[in-house]
Amino acid sequence: MTAYLVRRLLLIVPTLLGISLVCFALVQFVPGGPVEQIIAKVNAAAASHPGGRGISPEEIANIQAYFGFDKPAYVRYFTWLGNMLRGDFGNSYVYQQPVLDVIVSKMPISLFFGLISYFLAYAVSLPLGVKKAMTHGSLSDSVSSAVIFAGYVLPGYAVGIVLLIFFAGGSYLSWFPLGNIVSDNFESLSPFDKVLDFLHHMVLPVFCYLIGEFAMLTLLMKNSTLEELGKDYMRTAMAKGLSLRQAVWRQAFRNALIPIATGVGSIFAVMFTSALLIERVFDIDGMGLLMWNSMIGRDYNVVLGIIVLSSLFVALGRLLSDIIYVVVDPRIRFD
Numbered sequence: 001m002t003a004y005l006v007r008r009l010l011l012i013v014p015t016l017l018g019i020s021l022v023c024f025a026l027v028q029f030v031p032g033g034p035v036e037q038i039i040a041k042v043n044a045a046a047a048s049h050p051g052g053r054g055i056s057p058e059e060i061a062n063i064q065a066y067f068g069f070d071k072p073a074y075v076r077y078f079t080w081l082g083n084m085l086r087g088d089f090g091n092s093y094v095y096q097q098p099v100l101d102v103i104v105s106k107m108p109i110s111l112f113f114g115l116i117s118y119f120l121a122y123a124v125s126l127p128l129g130v131k132k133a134m135t136h137g138s139l140s141d142s143v144s145s146a147v148i149f150a151g152y153v154l155p156g157y158a159v160g161i162v163l164l165i166f167f168a169g170g171s172y173l174s175w176f177p178l179g180n181i182v183s184d185n186f187e188s189l190s191p192f193d194k195v196l197d198f199l200h201h202m203v204l205p206v207f208c209y210l211i212g213e214f215a216m217l218t219l220l221m222k223n224s225t226l227e228e229l230g231k232d233y234m235r236t237a238m239a240k241g242l243s244l245r246q247a248v249w250r251q252a253f254r255n256a257l258i259p260i261a262t263g264v265g266s267i268f269a270v271m272f273t274s275a276l277l278i279e280r281v282f283d284i285d286g287m288g289l290l291m292w293n294s295m296i297g298r299d300y301n302v303v304l305g306i307i308v309l310s311s312l313f314v315a316l317g318r319l320l321s322d323i324i325y326v327v328v329d330p331r332i333r334f335d
Contacts, residue, residue, distance in 0.1 A: 012315045019311045020084070020304070022078050027300045034093040034298060035063050066309070080304070087305065089305040094297050098303040102290070109181060110279070110286035116202075117209035125214050126260070129221025136226060152215035156208040157277035163204050164281070176204050179283035184185060217260065225257045228252035258325070263272045 042055045068079070083090060089099035093278045101140040128144075151159075168176045177183065181201050182194075189197060208277045228234060230250060279288035287306065294302040 005323075007273060008319050008322070012312070015315060016186040016311055017081075020081065020308055021077065021207050023304055023307050024080065025073070028067065030074050030298065032298050033069070033300065034067055035069055038063055043158045068222070078303075089170060089308075090301040092294075092299055092300070092302050094294070094299045102302060103287070103305055103309065106285065106287050109284060110288060111288065113205060113209050113284070117206055117213060117234075119328070120206070121210055121213040121217055125217035126221050126257075130253065131219070131239050133225035133229060134244060135222045136222075148218050150216045151211045152219070155277070156212055157281050159211055160204065160208040160278055160281040163207070164234065168204065177201050179281075181284060190256045205278060205284060208281075220259060221256065224256040225252060228287070244260050300324065 007105065022064065039055055039060060061070065062125070068076055071079075087100065089103075092099050092102050095102050121268065132141050132144060138306065163176075164178060166172045168174065168178050174260050177200065183189075183197050183201075186194060186197060227272070234247055234252055237251050238244065242250065276288035276291050278284075279286050280292050283289070290302065293299075
């Protein structure tokens with residue numbers, strides 16, 4: 001197992017290098033970078049004033065040199081890569097701050113939403129999936145399956161838009177705020193009211209984060225449990241006097257968890273995944289909204305920093321999944 005973990009850790013390095021190379025190459029072909037934006041703003045300002053002068057070629061060259069675009073793409077890549085390996089992702093063109101500082105400042109809120117939805121999904125989906133397997137074919141199973149399938153096919157951001165229309169001051173009810181994570185008068189509230197205000201803002205976004213993961217986990221847990229119910233050891237357990245419920249929770253539950261274990265490692269990637277459009281809909285200033293604004297604003301360094309860090313977290317998460325897989329099923333051995 002130790003040798004396997006070492007090999008997996010070593011493979012992360014070329015994987016990240018490949019991802020960084022592809023992403024760096026792609027952003028070179030995206031028009032409207034920081035140099036083009038400055039030129040457009042200066043020319044627009046000059047055009048709006050009589051006698052205004054557009055930007056000169058010498059000034060354009062100076063701007064390109066300031067951002068490092070006066071060098072060939074491969075030189076810029078290796079310079080960026082060397083700095084990144086030392087923990088320096090460069091400066092944000094928009095925020096005029098180190099990229100790592102910008103990303104770290106947005107992590108807490110996305111991490112909060114990700115962890116809350118992650119643990120809620122597992123806390124609800126696992127027992128619900130087992131219950132559905134035990135009542136397979138019943139009316140309650142059919143009705144809940146229809147609801148779960150709807151949640152599975154509907155993207156979280158689309159559900160968020162519908163919820164805002166119906167429950168957040170759209171055309172119908174005003175039960176919840178339109179967005180953000182706290183009210184404008186948050187600082188003037190009492191400690192207890194601050195907690196209530198924060199929770200009030202959390203309801204709709206957390207639901208949208210939760211819905212897709214919840215549906216997938218519930219269906220996976222049900223199918224896994226159904227497979228275990230048809231095995232010989234379950235019939236033997238019930239023949240010895242155990243009820244279906246006792247046999248499931250004492251015998252089948254641990255084995256049914258094995259397919260679920262492969263997704264547990266995604267806990268490391270929760271702050272980066274499924275958040276971009278949801279945070280855009282609810283105007284939540286987290287990693288997703290940062291990624292959105294950075295792509296729109298052509299803030300290349302921030303985009304590359306988020307991609308590299310998210311790829312690293314996903315790789316570590318998959319490694320954690322393998323470890324948990326061995327813990328859940330001791331028969332598994334990685335050589």
